[in-house]
Every structure is written in structure tokens, then in C-alpha cells.
Amino acid sequence: SQTIHQWPATLVQPVGSPLSLECTVEGTSNPNLYWYRQAAGRGLQLLFYSVGIGQISSEVPQNLSASRPQDRQFILSSKKLLLSDSGFYLCAWSVLGRDYEQYFGPGTRLTVT
Amino acid sequence: DQQVKQNSPSLSVQEGRISILNCDYTNSMFDYFLWYKKYPAEGPTFLISISSIKDKNEDGRFTVFLNKSAKHLSLHIVPSQPGDSAVYFCAAYLYTGGFKTIFGAGTRLFVKA
Numbered sequence: 641s642q643t644i645h646q647w648p649a650t651l652v653q654p655v656g657s658p659l660s661l662e663c664t665v666e667g668t669s670n671p672n673l674y675w676y677r678q679a680a681g682r683g684l685q686l687l688f689y690s691v692g693i694g695q696i697s698s699e700v701p702q703n704l705s706a707s708r709p710q711d712r713q714f715i716l717s718s719k720k721l722l723l724s725d726s727g728f729y730l731c732a733w734s735v736l737g738r739d740y741e742q743y744f745g746p747g748t749r750l751t752v753t
Numbered sequence: 754d755q756q757v758k759q760n761s762p763s764l765s766v767q768e769g770r771i772s773i774l775n776c777d778y779t780n781s782m783f784d785y786f787l788w789y790k791k792y793p794a795e796g797p798t799f800l801i802s803i804s805s806i807k808d809k810n811e812d813g814r815f816t817v818f819l820n821k822s823a824k825h826l827s828l829h830i831v832p833s834q835p836g837d838s839a840v841y842f843c844a845a846y847l848y849t850g851g852f853k854t855i856f857g858a859g860t861r862l863f864v865k866a
Contacts, residue, residue, distance in 0.1 A: 646796075672852065683757070683842060683856035684797070697851055730796050740785035740846035742854065744796030 642667035646731050646745035653752055659704075659718040661748050663731030666712065671733040673714040674742060675706055678728040690714060691736075726752045756780050757845050759857035768866050772830040776843030776857055779824065783845040788817060788828045791840045791859070800841075801828070833864045
């Protein structure tokens with residue numbers, strides 16, 4: 641069966657510090673991968689998606705970037721965090737052809753202080 | 754621009770009764786509609802989807818109804834159980850050369866024993 645891992649589960653970082661969140665998927669090949677952010681009391685906002693290694697599409701211009709160095713690995717980064725980057729970050733995957741059905745990881749709670 | 758709206762932030766239902774969660778959308782081009790369930794500090798879990806060419810899809814206790822003329826969909830849970838207590842997100846999917854899933858802000862369901 642497929643599983644998706646995210647780490648860390650929680651993170652407290654000062655403003656101006658770098659960020660690296662990692663997501664890995666097991667049990668499937670060539671998944672589409674996604675990064676979402678959920679701000680408090682809001683829905684999920686799509687940040688990035690990837691259809692293959694090295695292929696990244698950005699949905700919202702921001703202080704963040706994403707990379708996909710391996711087929712089942714997706715990384716969210718920032719060189720300098722802003723207070724507004726605080727939120728709940730979720731990685732998700734989908735199978736090609738059923739991209740409307742996405743499966744989410746456990747999420748990372750990021751607090752920028 | 755809120756293309757997917759869940760106007761009820763919360764809903765309280767007695768165990769054994771029906772829970773009805775509502776969602777409105779504005780873009781008639783959406784291809785699929787989905788419902789996700791989310792527990793605190795966890796990622797959302799995919800529940801059920803419906804194609805824009807259908808008006809009903811059923812999976813066990815969960816049924817989704819789509820009214821395209823009203824741009825409205827609803828999730829019915831019958832019978833409701835205490836374990837159903839969670840936040841439910843409505844989402845709409847559109848492929849326009851890139852993957853686009855837009856989430857509503859969520860409705861918190863409380864099922865009372």
C-alpha cells in the first residue's frame with residue numbers, strides 16, 4: 641500500500657532563517673506531488689505541484705520554492721522565512737489520470753517567530 | 754476570489770441522524786468535486802468524489818449530490834457516528850494545462866452521542 645511521510649511534524653523557526661521540509665511517498669511510482677498550506681481557519685492553498693523529477697509548477701508567487709530531486713521525494717524550501725509563512729504545510733500525491741483524488745501526508749506545523 | 758464556499762463553519766448533529774454538509778461553487782468548468790475529512794493535526798483524508806457529469810455518487814454511509822444548475826453540492830452522512838466528528842473540506846478540481854484543486858474553508862461537524 642502507498643504511504644506518505646512528512647517531517648518534521650512541528651517546527652519553530654525565527655524570521656530570516658532558512659526552511660527545508662521533506663516529503664516522501666512509498667508504494668507508488670511516478671506520482672504527481674503537491675505542496676499545500678493551510679492558514680488558520682482557512683482552506684488549503686496549493687503552493688506547488690510536480691509531475692516528474694525536476695519539474696515544478698508554482699501556483700502562488702511567494703517566499704518559498706520546491707524541488708523534486710527524486711521520483712518520490714518533494715522538498716519545500718525557503719532562504720529567509722517571513723512571519724506570514726507560518727501555517728500548516730501539507731504534502732500530497734496523486735496517481736496520473738486520477739489527479740483529482742489526492743492523498744495527504746500528516747503535515748508540518750510551522751511557526752515563524 | 755472564493756470559487757468554492759462552505760458557508761457553515763460548524764454543524765452539530767445527533768448520533769444516528771443525517772448530517773448534511775453544503776458547498777457552493779462559482780466556476781461551471783470544474784471537472785470533479787471532492788470531499789475530504791480532516792482530524793486536528795493530521796492531513797485531510799479523501800472521502801468521496803463526483804464527476805461533473807454525474808448528479809449523485811454513493812459510498813457506504815456517504816453520498817454526494819451535485820446540482821449543476823445551482824452550482825451546489827452536498828455531502829450526506831447517514832447514519833452519523835461520533836467518529837465522524839471532524840472538519841470536512843469541499844474541493845473542486847479543474848485541469849487547464851495544470852492541476853488546480855480549490856478547497857473551501859471547511860465545516861466542522863460535531864456528532865453528539
